[in-house]
Amino acid sequence: MAGPRQSVPRRPTLRDVATAAGVSISTASLVYSGKQGVSDATAERVRAAADQLGYAGPDPRASSLRQGRSGVVAVHVEGTLGYAFQDPYAVSVLDGLAQSLDEVGMGMLLVPEPAGRSEDAARLVGGQAVDAVVFALCGPTRSPLVEQVAARGIPMVGTGAPVDDRVVQLRVDDRGATRRLLDHLLELGHEHVAMLTMPLHPGSQTGPIDLAQVEAASYPDTRDRALAFVDRLGPDRPMVQSASLSIDGSAQAAALLLDADPRPTAVVAQSDLLAAGVIRAAADRGLRVPEDLSVVGFDGVELPWFDGRLTTVEQDGRGKGRRLGELVQRLLAGEAVTDEDHPVRLRIGTTTAPPPRR
């Protein structure tokens, strides 16, 4: 027994509202966009009709087609969200970006790119109506997304990567900052300094690395921080790559450094999260920081469970995110935007001290 024919109630459109209010569609549109004056009386009638019909405002799909703007910015994130957001630094950048975009009513579309799935990410941004793409976390030097996005005439903003003329960069002076960290350690008198790097490539393994490998690294930030290390201290200092940007992974990698002979008196970790792993590995071995081992990081994030204060390079992730948002806005406003440097500063904490007497 068939039930009564139930006509699916079509959602009201601007036309319905206009008709109900006894005005033209264009007038009704003006009420919502506010781009031109509409008499109070008319506006009131339109709004009443809208309420009456349950009209919730112009359909974003239609207005984005018409205006050529969707109000959405794609945010590319290297790795899965679960991986990338482990890092408080990454989170702070995103937070700043979100704040900045929120101020102008724009939304953030997340585009995670797990290792080896760049095609998926490209398909996603290609199929989504976005006004700009932000490479928020320093990813590989090259990305297949760039061609795809550029072909659509969508502006891009990055933080050092992908390296391409069509991507406006907000760069950090990784080499200079690393140099300052090293100077600090050298002034303290350290001679045995080692480096713990972030992954050189998506999916690479923990282990010792050499200059040639560093030069071939996929990630410019990883590479530059390591190159500064080599430049300053020569190519023979121990360098170990951590397979993941996590405390656990770092602790494992740090073991290779700390169990070596001679043991370094200072470890330069390429990020604060890695530094945290080094500190844990040191604690596991009964080494005190900084008395027995100095540790420096990079980023300047909060490590709420850590009692001391890391000696590190403060990046102000939130500020960086905000600035990325501003660059996007200026790009969309048609302004000419050029690459910029994001300032960072050395912060001396409680994790560095002169090397132990031998």
Add this chain to the structure above:
Amino acid sequence: MAGPRQSVPRRPTLRDVATAAGVSISTASLVYSGKQGVSDATAERVRAAADQLGYAGPDPRASSLRQGRSGVVAVHVEGTLGYAFQDPYAVSVLDGLAQSLDEVGMGMLLVPEPAGRSEDAARLVGGQAVDAVVFALCGPTRSPLVEQVAARGIPMVGTGAPVDDRVVQLRVDDRGATRRLLDHLLELGHEHVAMLTMPLHPGSQTGPIDLAQVEAASYPDTRDRALAFVDRLGPDRPMVQSASLSIDGSAQAAALLLDADPRPTAVVAQSDLLAAGVIRAAADRGLRVPEDLSVVGFDGVELPWFDGRLTTVEQDGRGKGRRLGELVQRLLAGEAVTDEDHPVRLRIGTTTAPPPRR
């Protein structure tokens, strides 16, 4: 002196491609959608023309208008990103959701709602072309977003909140799970058990709370976990609310519990992050966990810097996120979807033991 008139080169459209390939627009469209057979020869010609013209595929703005689908899911996040993503549990849910949506080519639009800015969030989802809204992290019982979104006929999925018939829920049995935690503590012989709750309201302050306040809590999960505590142990046990879902905030709140007389022998923290704060506060006071103090949490996240293993309720955040994604997909496929329970399980770790002898 005016430069040569530079005509802005209009981006090629499907029409241009079709013309160049000598076929009709609809045929060209078919080549991209693949919904109907097109002869290989024709398809080839179309693709060649597209390459030639630099056409990167159909404009998502236009196809979303035509199809009534944008392929974007709005994900509502209670609080700023910087705040919400501090919690590894929140991140795992999002990670699972991202995975699940990625499999069907859908994107995630982040909609953070900082305390007191729900109007902004409502405006954002209203102005954005989204196919569904997910309330990924248990927010307040009521939300102004619901009306706005429902008025557009957009389906919603939540995790216990907002409470509304139009929101399909993936619930957790907070009361039952909390009861199991309490049973475990009681079996161990604890008599002095205290609870540390998550914030009861956006922006509320750290401090002792009573049953009436619990009943009026904005967040259903916070409320239910606390109610189970009261149900099981009576209304006179100490309850303290933490102003923030963070380790630091929790450590401060925990101080109120640990410095009381008599000091509880066990603390039930409403989340693992809060439990971490309790453990830190205990360490600050020279209390050993679990010898001097038992601590339980909720969520089952990794605390990489913590050597033990928390006794907690495992929620499988990633699985929950994945399930949310599946619910969204089924909703969009027009299937009838009903509320579900997400299973959780008690995990006994190393942070609980019999109370110390007096």
Add this chain to the structure above:
DNA sequence: TTGTAAGCGTTATCAG
């Protein structure tokens, strides 16, 4: 397998 034609719901332009 291919083409024709009719929108999808807005907004911009321009005339009244």
Add this chain to the structure above:
DNA sequence: CTGATAACGCTTACAA
């Protein structure tokens, strides 16, 4: 201040 009209770029019955 208001209204008519023409796109925006694409998808999809339906017809050939």
